[in-house]
Amino acid sequence: ETGVTQTPRHLVMGMTNKKSLKCEQHLGHNAMYWYKQSAKKPLELMFVYNFKEQTENNSVPSRFSPECPNSSHLFLHLHTLQPEDSALYLCASSQGQGPFSYEQYFGPGTRLTVT
């Protein structure tokens, strides 16, 4: 148990559906992240939020829309996805308050399948 929870753990959606992934951290951290891990590929950073402000968008297509209403919650809204978007989506958090906030704590991930 890392203090970072993600729901749902598994999601199957059609290409025309709209769904959302939720992440919640109970660690008092100020930075939150979305990563994507496709089969046989390294983890790819998608978005970074520091103190609720988006500080990184790693050229992610607009069909992925993040939302960070407060420092404890992070959402990833999904719409009109493609089958190649099927992957494990991981959320992480870190202290985010300066150069000594090294560790990121990851949630268990949401396994997304787009049909």
Add this chain to the structure above:
Amino acid sequence: DAKTTQPTSMDCAEGRAANLPCNHSTISGNEYVYWYRQIHSQGPQYIIHGLKNNETNEMASLIITEDRKSSTLILPHATLRDTAVYYCIVRVASFGNEKLTFGTGTRLTIIP
């Protein structure tokens, strides 16, 4: 952030020390070395980090060469639960640079 090179896979007998190497020959003076691992179908887990001194915690030891061009992660008494992909990452630890760049890592298999 500097690039790292790790072996694709390694085996280690249960109960023995597992030594995982990482080459980071282009590391700069303000970059730290981090190690994470990912057990199958779980999120990555932080293990340890260091700048230039050797470091030890309850999970592992990190040995960094004097020129900082390479490092070794040591799991002193490997168990079957240590089977995972191990990632060596170097990055500048500064405010606003929070991102980790994962490579392909080393797949460590602990053999009973």
